[in-house]
Amino acid sequence: MNKVAHYLQEHLSGEVLTSQDARRHLSCDASILTVTPSIVIYPRSESDVRKATRFTWQLAERGKVIPITARGSGTDLTGAALGEGIMLVFPAHMNKILELDPKTGGVAVQPGVNFGKLQQTLYTHGRFLPSYPASLDYSTIGGAIANNASGDKSVKYGATRNYVRSLRVVLANGEVIETRRISKRELGKKLGLGTMEGDIYRAIDGLIEENKDLIEGSVKDVSKNSAGYAIADVKHKDGSFDLTPLIVGSQGTLAIVTEAVVDTEPHVPSTSLMIAEFDTIESASEAVLKLRASSPSPSVLEMVDQNLLNFIDENNTNQLKGAVDKPFSKVMLFIEFDDAKHQKKAVKKAGKIIDSLGGKYAVETDMDQQDNFWKIRESVSTLTSYSKGETRHLPIIEDAIVPVEQLPAFVNGIYETFESLKLDVAIWGHIGDGNLHVMPLLNVGQVGDRQKIFKLMKTYFSMVISLGGSITGQHGDGRVKAPFLVEQYGQDVYALFEQVKSAFDPHGILNPGVKIGVTENDIKPLFRKDYSLAHLYDYLPRL
Numbered sequence: 001m002n003k004v005a006h007y008l009q010e011h012l013s014g015e016v017l018t019s020q021d022a023r024r025h026l027s028c029d030a031s032i033l034t035v036t037p038s039i040v041i042y043p044r045s046e047s048d049v050r051k052a053t054r055f056t057w058q059l060a061e062r063g064k065v066i067p068i069t070a071r072g073s074g075t076d077l078t079g080a081a082l083g084e085g086i087m088l089v090f091p092a093h094m095n096k097i098l099e100l101d102p103k104t105g106g107v108a109v110q111p112g113v114n115f116g117k118l119q120q121t122l123y124t125h126g127r128f129l130p131s132y133p134a135s136l137d138y139s140t141i142g143g144a145i146a147n148n149a150s151g152d153k154s155v156k157y158g159a160t161r162n163y164v165r166s167l168r169v170v171l172a173n174g175e176v177i178e179t180r181r182i183s184k185r186e187l188g189k190k191l192g193l194g195t196m197e198g199d200i201y202r203a204i205d206g207l208i209e210e211n212k213d214l215i216e217g218s219v220k221d222v223s224k225n226s227a228g229y230a231i232a233d234v235k236h237k238d239g240s241f242d243l244t245p246l247i248v249g250s251q252g253t254l255a256i257v258t259e260a261v262v263d264t265e266p267h268v269p270s271t272s273l274m275i276a277e278f279d280t281i282e283s284a285s286e287a288v289l290k291l292r293a294s295s296p297s298p299s300v301l302e303m304v305d306q307n308l309l310n311f312i313d314e315n316n317t318n319q320l321k322g323a324v325d326k327p328f329s330k331v332m333l334f335i336e337f338d339d340a341k342h343q344k345k346a347v348k349k350a351g352k353i354i355d356s357l358g359g360k361y362a363v364e365t366d367m368d369q370q371d372n373f374w375k376i377r378e379s380v381s382t383l384t385s386y387s388k389g390e391t392r393h394l395p396i397i398e399d400a401i402v403p404v405e406q407l408p409a410f411v412n413g414i415y416e417t418f419e420s421l422k423l424d425v426a427i428w429g430h431i432g433d434g435n436l437h438v439m440p441l442l443n444v445g446q447v448g449d450r451q452k453i454f455k456l457m458k459t460y461f462s463m464v465i466s467l468g469g470s471i472t473g474q475h476g477d478g479r480v481k482a483p484f485l486v487e488q489y490g491q492d493v494y495a496l497f498e499q500v501k502s503a504f505d506p507h508g509i510l511n512p513g514v515k516i517g518v519t520e521n522d523i524k525p526l527f528r529k530d531y532s533l534a535h536l537y538d539y540l541p542r543l
């Protein structure tokens with residue numbers, strides 16, 4: 001064991017490991033990259049996080065930088081849960097639900113709480129956290145906060161950033177601070193602090209005051225966005241100020257979350273589900289626009305395309321048995337209403353919209369029967385876990401988002417981009433948000449396919465950016481997509497992101513190589529020889 005690990009072992013109450021198997025186990029997330037940490041820590045308390053961070057800060061002041069990467073369950077699709085230095089793994093010990101306030105619905109949690117378990121607990125209190133990712137059963141709330149995760153209900157409720165009320169975080173120098181929305185007067189006090197917290201408030205407030213127009217102009221016209229840092233959400237017109245939106249979505253690059261209070265919503269278990277089929281993407285998109293505008297609006301508005309259904313039919317035909325008949329329509333929409341009082345009215349209105357656009361539909365209110373419909377949407381797991389030789393469907397351009405008005409151009413652009421590279425494509429995802437999933441079938445270990453990966457990313461992201469979209473609506477830019485941040489935001493806004501990073505982390509200790517300062521050449525050497533989700537197989541949906 002090296003000196004640093006030995007020192008940490010002496011001073012922390014959580015386990016400190018340097019064994020090859022522990023390091024190897026944590027050398028992959030769900031991305032196409034691999035990085036092996038040198039030290040693995042399972043912190044038992046905030047004090048452990050503080051001590052480890054304080055120690056690395058002192059070393060960095062003497063010129064030796066040891067990166068720290070926080071980790072939940074390692075389901076990150078962008079390489080952001082990887083690091084070559086110290087890895088702080090939260091689910092082992094810091095996994096408690098601390099308090100649920102029945103009056104406000106706010107729940108205090110440690111970062112390593114499993115999202116699915118939190119959700120089950122909330123259900124028993126008649127509440128839920130609607131920004132859950134599809135991976136909730138095998139991922140943590142800390143990871144969801146750090147990634148600004150979102151999922152199928154986000155079309156109505158928004159992403160995780162909307163639900164984080166306050167945070168307790170350890171800063172790069174080991175200082176512990178709490179963030180929440182504070183008044184103009186409270187901000188005045190923070191600006192006067194002689195601590196690192198004060199430095200951060202002064203730097204961020206100064207940056208916002210000096211770049212108001214630039215920041216305002218940088219906001220994308222999309223319903224959710226996990227790219228860059230959310231500077232525009234920090235300071236409101238009334239002078240109130242909150243560092244929380246910056247830390248949410250920062251993928252462990254600004255601070256380490258040790259506690260969070262998240263808001264929840266009342267849970268209405270009985271819903272109405274509609275399945276609608278359309279022959280063109282234009283009519284389906286028109287339906288999406290109208291459904292979003294109608295009241296009550298859908299709580300879920302998802303899609304799968306014909307190519308996806310054909311793929312499932314070829315590779316796991318039983319999954320579609322009794323749920324959908326051939327020939328498959330061009331686009332299938334899943335429309336759910338969870339409004340407690342007006343579901344019937346909502347379904348009637350939606351039916352009229354679908355009829356007027358030449359679509360056909362079915363409605364289901366019985367929960368068991370709804371499962372039959374949901375299994376069509378969930379059949380995507382056949383595609384995401386498919387392998388042929390060493391080829392896999394790879395997460396590289398998997399969660400771009402565009403303004404919903406641009407959906408037809410986006411979908412046609414996807415088909416054209418893949419065709420130009422002679423690649424097959426299937427599309428699914430959160431059409432109500434303009435946030436669609438695609439994963440090309442490639443061999444990450446083959447030189448020719450690696451070249452295709454970069455070619456595809458360039459063409460694809462240029463198309464998304466030209467439509468006013470964002471390279472990531474859900475999973476973050478991490479390492480894989482970070483080289484495209486400059487193209488999305490331009491050099492001036494990117495320079496603001498760099499300033500945010502250096503205000504929080506002047507020595508580059510917190511998850512370096514993620515989000516900021518990442519080039520194509522930085523990620524090339526990190527490619528895995530083969531792609532797998534081996535560390536998640538106990539949890540992935542069964543086919």
Ligand SMILES: Cc1cc2nc3c(=O)[nH]c(=O)nc-3n(C[C@H](O)[C@H](O)[C@H](O)COP(=O)(O)OP(=O)(O)OC[C@H]3O[C@@H](n4cnc5c(N)ncnc54)[C@H](O)[C@@H]3O)c2cc1C
Pocket residue numbers: 029030069070071072073074075076077080081090111132133134135138139140141142143144145146147148149150151152250251252253255256257258384474475511
């Ligand atoms: C099959 C599959 C489906 C998915 N579906 C979705 C989806 O629907 N929506 C979605 O948004 N994402 C999805 N994801 C991506 C990912 O699962 C989620 O973003 C999830 O919330 C990450 O949680 P985690 O515990 O695995 O975090 P990790 O992967 O362990 O970490 C994610 C990021 O959070 C940081 N982090 C973790 N803990 C802390 C902390 N305490 N303090 C600071 N930073 C921290 C890490 O450094 C890293 O940058 C999916 C992934 C897979 C494999």
